Amino acid sequence: MARGHKTPRWLEAARRRGGEAPSPDGRADWLSRALGRAGVLPRADAEVAIREGRVELDGRVEREPFAPVHTGSQVKVDGRVRELSLATRVLMFHKPSGPVVHGSDPEGVGTVFERLRAVLPEVLLGYEWLAVGRLDRDTTGLLLFTNDERVVRHGTAPKTHLTKRYVARVAGRPGEVALQRLRDGLALEDGPTRPAGATLRAPDVVELTLTEGRHHQVKRMLAAVGHPVRELHRESVGGVALDVVEGAWRELRAEEVQEGLGFRSE
Structure with missing residues (x-):
């Protein structure tokens, strides 16, 4: 097989078992x-449990984490039947400064996943967030x-144009010319930006609303008009506005997911 087209592990597992791929x-x-x-x-704990022989799939011990599971499959963990139906859940979290949005932090400050799990109740700790x-x-x-990859794809896809509102304290005092450049769209090194909403909240505080989410975009846009971010x-994503204190979380209601984020599972 050509380089760059390696067969996914879950598909290899399905073929070995002679089963249908997910x-x-x-x-x-x-x-x-x-x-x-x-x-x-x-997921990491699930892989350990599977390899240790603690998981049964359709009546037999399954030691392959990538074994396919289908509607109607019966799964037992430590002898207990577990329901695997997918109910989409979405949490908001008020991220503090410091932790990274990665699986690990080489600088030792910590990750947002660690911060989130530290404040979640036990009933939510079994999810892969x-x-x-x-x-x-x-x-x-x-x-x-979220526990649902479809929400991730929806929320990050360029075609969704989900609004994201930021507030930035910047160097200097942006004038109307700088704000209008932000509204019109800028030419950055990776291409032109979409028009943005830009207003002043204070002499050195800019509210910027984007409909795209490129790498360091807010910082690059404000630097391009001469006002680097400090x-x-x-504040918000789509119609969902942050309303919990720093380090806290809450679960979104179904209408917030459907109307605020524009995501519908069916």
């Missing part, structure tokens, strides 16, 4: 991910988490 529409999955989606065990997009280490504010905070 379908891309969410009606089938692989075992370790299905356990994380359903809130039984986070995925961040919907990223915030820089020093950026604070609204960060969404502090940055995200």
Whole structure:
């Protein structure tokens, strides 16, 4: 097989078992991910349990984390039948400055996943929580988490044009010319930006609303108009506005997911 086209591990596992590969529409999955989606065990813990022989799939011990699971499959963990139906859940978290949106932090400050899990109740600790997009280490504010990869794709896809509102304290005092350049769109090294909403909240505080989410975009846009960012905070994503204190979380209501984020599972 040509380089760059390696067969996914879950597909290899399905072929070895002679089974049908998981379908891309969410009606089938692989075992370790299905356990994380359903809130039984986070994926890393699920892989350990599977390899230790603690998981049964359709009446036999399954030691392959990428074994395909289908609608109607029976799964037992430590002898207990576990329901693997997917209910989409989305959390808002007020990210503090410091932790990174990565699986590990070489600088030792910590990750947002560690910060989130430290404040979640036990009933939610079995889920594999995925961040919907990223915030820089020093950026604070609204960060969404979900157990459903479809929400991640929806929230980060360029074609969605989901609005994101930021507030930045900047160097200097931006005038109307700088604000209008932001509104019109700028030419950055990776291409022109879409027009943005730009207003002043204070002489050195800019509210910037984007409909795209490129790498360091807010910082690059404000630097391009001569006002580098000193502090940055995200207030909202789509119609969902941050309303919890720093370091706290809450679960979004169904209408917030559907109307605020524009995501519908069917």
